[in-house]
Amino acid sequence: MNRVPRLLLDSLPAAGGEVRLEASASHHLLRVLRAAVGQELELLDGRGGRAAARLESADRQVRLSCQAPRQAAEPDLKLEAWLPLIRPERLEWAVEKLTELGIWRIVPYSSARSGNQKRPPDLARLGRIIDAALEQSGNPWRPGLAPPASLAALLDGELPLLAALPVADSRLGAALDRPHGTLALLAGPEGGFSAEEIELVMKRSLALVSLGPHVVRAETALVTLTGVVQALTNN
Numbered sequence: 607m608n609r610v611p612r613l614l615l616d617s618l619p620a621a622g623g624e625v626r627l628e629a630s631a632s633h634h635l636l637r638v639l640r641a642a643v644g645q646e647l648e649l650l651d652g653r654g655g656r657a658a659a660r661l662e663s664a665d666r667q668v669r670l671s672c673q674a675p676r677q678a679a680e681p682d683l684k685l686e687a688w689l690p691l692i693r694p695e696r697l698e699w700a701v702e703k704l705t706e707l708g709i710w711r712i713v714p715y716s717s718a719r720s721g722n723q724k725r726p727p728d729l730a731r732l733g734r735i736i737d738a739a740l741e742q743s744g745n746p747w748r749p750g751l752a753p754p755a756s757l758a759a760l761l762d763g764e765l766p767l768l769a770a771l772p773v774a775d776s777r778l779g780a781a782l783d784r785p786h787g788t789l790a791l792l793a794g795p796e797g798g799f800s801a802e803e804i805e806l807v808m809k810r811s812l813a814l815v816s817l818g819p820h821v822v823r824a825e826t827a828l829v830t831l832t833g834v835v836q837a838l839t840n841n
Contacts, residue, residue: 632668652748673724684710690795700825711750717757719797781812793827
């Protein structure tokens with residue numbers, strides 16, 4: 607069965623009706639998604655709204671007919687990913703996959719051994735990657751994207767935390783018995799945590815999650831940890 611193309615818009619008409627697309631959205635729909643007149647679509651607004659639509663005209667003004675939007679419920683457990691600053695292409699991959707998995711917020715961080723600290727991430731480009739991942743996955747909630755923060759500042763907060771460390775920990779089941787609220791997920795930088803950071807992470811974490819005996823990249827660890835938590839919490 608062919609997948610129904612999805613299109614992310616700034617807003618959806620509250621009662622449905624006609625939607626006229628701007629040039630960039632028209633180009634994406636006709637040239638990238640290769641939609642033709644009569645094509646069934648799904649529209650998203652990134653704030654939980656989704657609506658069935660149909661491409662009615664592809665002439666001078668691209669027009670859609672849109673049904674009344676449906677509002678998705680917010681997830682009971684909102685996951686916040688603390689993502690170390692890594693090379694741009696790897697950072698972009700991680701942001702894409704985290705969005706597909708339904709992450710609620712992404713916070714890039716610097717730490718004692720994280721690389722690439724002299725080149726700040728391109729937040730505008732990451733935003734475009736998020737939008738494309740929403741359209742690909744059907745995730746109705748656009749994750750927040752924070753400016754880079756220091757790991758020390760994040761650990762100084764009070765947000766409940768799960769960290770990926772090669773340490774056996776029996777507390778994971780109890781830590782995930784959290785039907786509501788926000789839970790931060792942390793993977794270490796490519797240079798590893800410093801001794802001081804490890805001490806803080808172990809002290810702050812509700813549980814430590816081992817991802818197996820092999821060394822994995824930071825982005826692999828965080829995406830895997832997110833998938834594990836989503837699976838175990840049915841989030």
